[in-house]
Amino acid sequence: MSKEIKEQPDAENPEELLGLKLTAPEKWAAGIPAVTAAMADIVQEAGFVRGMKGLFKMNKKDGFDCSGCAWPDPDDDRSPIAEYCENGAKALAEEATTKKLTADFFAQNSVADLAKLNDYEIGKKGRIAQPVYLPKGGTHYEPISWDEAFKKIAAKLNSLASPNEAAFYTSGRTSNEASFTYQLFIREFGTNNMPDCSNMCHESTSFGLAEAIGIGKGTVILNDFYDTDAIVVIGQNPGTNHPRMLTALQKAKENGAQIIAVNPLHEAGLMGFKNPQTVRGVLGINTHLADLYLQVKINGDMALLKAIEKLLYKAELENPGKVFDQEFIASNTVGYEAFLNHLNQFNLDHLAQECGVPLTQIEQAADMLKDKSRIIICWAMGVTQHKNGVATVKEIVNLAILKGAIGKPGSGLCPVRGHSNVQGNRTMMIFDKPKPQQLDKLKEVFGFEPPREHGYDVVESIQAMHEGKLKVFFAMGGNFLSATPDTTYTAEAMRKLEMSVHVSTKLNRGHLVHGDEALILPTLSRSDKDIIDGKAQFISCENSMGVVQMSKGMLEPISKDLMNENQIICKLAKATLGSRSVISWDKYEKSYDAVRDDIAKVIPGFDDYNSKVRIPGGFYLPNGPRQGKFNSKDYGDRIGFNIADLPEHHMAADEYRMTTIRSHDQFNTTIYGLDDRYRGIHNERRVIFMNEEDIQKSGFKSGEQVDLYNYHGGIERVARLFVVVPYGIPKGNTATYYPEANVLIPIDSVAENSNTPTSKLVFIKVKKHQEPLITAVWSS
Known part of the structure; x- marks a missing residue:
């Protein structure tokens, strides 16, 4: 007996079609369908009582900040019915879910088996309920105590030849307080390697x-x-x-x-x-x-x-x-x-x-x-x-x-910023290229000499992993693998690490493509009650328009073995730095107010922070240009007209421009569902939107299966098994969803000066789908 074994998709990019159904694209948004979709997700994941309790407090002055986008709340009265949108409700459903992943779940599901699932299936498994550890050579995550987890991470960090062999990532959901203590720990540890989600989105704006x-x-x-x-x-x-x-x-x-x-x-x-x-x-x-x-x-x-x-x-x-x-x-x-x-x-x-x-x-x-x-x-x-x-x-x-x-x-x-506190992260000095005056202030207030050498951003971190310059990767939230470009290249880089650590609320693909050792540290979500010494706490966030306001969770956490982000940072700092630290981590661990008091000493605009953040609706940070006061790099109080040429696009005759987009059923890399009803897509994500004339000219037809190729730098990148969908898009242009098409975005195709991946323009060729080659034959 013999059996042919076909080449399987890599764990970082599973390829399967689910059964596309098409309807006509919509010409308007929201309405009753948005309400229906939001309520369905809430009830299914959190239950009616728990879900509605959360919704009524979302984005309210005495409630919690949505973990979705950074659009500002009204300064004056807010809606008594719903100060949230459909996708905000879906974001709450994700974190308020009653499903949880315990030791039994990880014992029953190997990393390899979980990696075969699509991103939607992975995300819907539930909240991570306890710290877990994947030993070198291990196949399953195993339960680990918090103390043991911190010891392992600290031992690895302290074994490095240089602090610059570690990188510390931050996602946009991290609070002001946790962002501040995070960068403080990282800089006292001795590096500015702080890649963050800003590097991949609005860095060109910044x-x-x-x-x-x-x-x-x-x-x-x-x-x-x-x-x-x-x-x-x-x-x-x-x-x-x-x-x-x-x-x-x-x-x-x-x-x-x-x-x-x-x-x-x-x-x-x-x-x-x-x-x-x-x-x-x-x-x-x-x-x-x-x-x-x-x-x-x-x-x-x-x-x-x-x-x-x-x-x-x-x-x-x-x-x-x-x-x-x-x-x-x-x-x-x-x-x-x-x-x-x-x-x-x-x-x-x-x-x-x-x-x-x-x-x-x-x-x-x-x-x-x-x-x-x-x-x-x-x-x-x-x-x-x-x-x-x-x-x-x-x-x-x-x-x-x-x-x-x-x-x-x-x-x-x-x-318009994408994630709810991505702007606040940067304000709190989460940046690989800090200004000298910022570092001077840290030295003045805390008494240690912060590193002056610029660190790695996202793209540089991935390249450094590949080159063996990074040994440890620590992620404060996010799904680094799926969010980053050139997925196969990034996955290869992640697998060269000695240790990868993710602070997370839910399982994602970034946990399944890992270093020699890997840990997942479960944290509280925005909507969770944050209780310290019997007292309910609050954090703060900054929105797209520079308003800083409190955010106070009010739902019971799904597990007693969760820890807030700030506590995770403080305990890790103590385990890693020990007696050589000059910072009062115990004080920070027990009190967000203590953190805010020191933020006020370091960050401009945060004077009297603890008082101002308690004002319902928060306060505006200083913004000179808003008042007509400018401070440009080259011309001081005047704005220089910028002179720029048109971009040049060198394409082969059979190439298309491709942009990556979100479906309506996702936020960043979190997949809420498999429909994109505004564009008429149902039960599928592996689609490519094309102009109807291009489809006919290329000999394709609607619904045909195709493979997508990018040849930047002489390297063939392929995203297999996509379905052609005719759409109102200019000729020669196409669109696909991310993260499915991120495999096509070259790691070295970046914006000038900001080093942001060019996720909105990749040149591709579209070919009829070919089954993977037969790579092995065995017999018995």
Whole structure:
């Protein structure tokens, strides 16, 4: 007897189809279907009583901050019904689930078997209920005590030849308090190796805005949306990624604002909104959102912005002083004439061709903006995750300063952050490239000399793992493997580690592709009660618009063997640093107030932190550009016009541009379900959206199975077994979901200056699916 054995998919990228069902894409978001979907998840995972108890406290002034996106809560009254969105409810369902993973679960399920599951199946197993350890050569995670876990990690860290042989990752869910103690421990240990999720998303924003205006954050507050004349939403899909933003857009429309949407795909949440908290929404009455929808090619944004600016300049020449804010330009900028000379080099027809938008539509956009000065420009990863991401952010700044649309009410720059405290992490000094004055302050307050050498970011950490320069990887939250680019390369790197450690609430693929030894340390979620010495505690978070507010969990944890993130850090610090530490870790471990007292000594804007954070709704951090005070890198109190060329795209005749996107049933790498109802996708994630003409031209048909290939740097990367779906996307452009397509994103394809992976533009070839080759034959 003989049997042919086919090559199996790697554990980091399982390949299977589930049975795709298609419906027509939606032209509006939310409504009663959103309520139904949210409630179904809550009841299924947490039960009605527990789930509703959590929902009624989510995003309330006396409740807890949603662990999903970083969209701000209203400063004034908040909804008595639901201050959350569908995806926020699904995020709560994930963490409030009553399912839990005990020692029995890990004894019955090997790491290899768990790795065969898809990401949705892994995530739905439940909350991790106790610390577990995978010994070298082991096949199953085993229970371990907290003390023994800390001893093992500390022993490994202290055995390293240099602190720089360890890297410490942070996800956006980590609180201000835990972020501060985390970076303090890492720096006292002796390294700045602090890769974080900002490196993969808005790093281009942080870098570009910091250089241009002096702060790597946006300049608007939520109330600006209610008092503006125009909103430009570019490279962002609020209906799926920041659904509560739809309410702000709706209110802006009701107050007379016009909205311009810029996106390669027609997205339901940019076209219409049925607000389920209003009678009109319940009755199915749709608020039309985008007055103009500009369907750009992938990475056509720079050409589009330049075309709009050129048309505005033409209008300014016809009506001097009526289109550009000459007073603002004269008082606050540098390089205006050089920028105009640069614009004159471009041909409008060529710019229209490069961005893929008909010139007549670009002219409409310019007409909508030319008589307005109260303009808000919003963007997300559709702008930042490109090679020219930093330059495009600075081009957005160019447009804003031409119109004087910054530093006054109803105007400004609005990068919309993806994770609920990703901005707070950076404020708390989670950064591989700290400023000298920040390190000086740490030395002044705590008395130790922090390392001055820059550390590794995400991409550099993966490369260092491959090269054997990193031995230990510690992750404070997140799903590092699935979130990062070049999945196969990253998995190979992770397997070269001597130890990998993850602080987590739920199981994910990052736990299943590991170092020689691996540990999972289970922590409390945002909605969990955090009790220290019998007293309920609270943490704090910073949203996209610089508001810091308290977050107080109120659900009973699913296990008594969980520990909050701050306690995990403090106990690890004591185990690792011992008597050589100069920091009072015992004090921090027992009191968030003690942590906040010292944050106030170190971080600007946090004076009297413990008092201000107790004010319902929190407080705003200082933001100079919001008040019209700038501090650019090269020009001090003036903003320099940035001069950038158009990006060049060198493609073979049979190549397509590919962008990775979220489905509506996921948040980052957490998969809530297998439907993307706004795009008409049901029970499947391995799909590739293509223009119908491209499908016909290539000899494919709807529903055909294909494989996707990338050949960057002469290396073949392949994502097998995807289903072709016709969709409204420009010719030559395609879209796929991440993390399934992250295997195609080259590790060395990064944004200039920010080093962000170019997840929004990869060049691929699409070929008919080929079954894996037969690699072995055995007989008996």
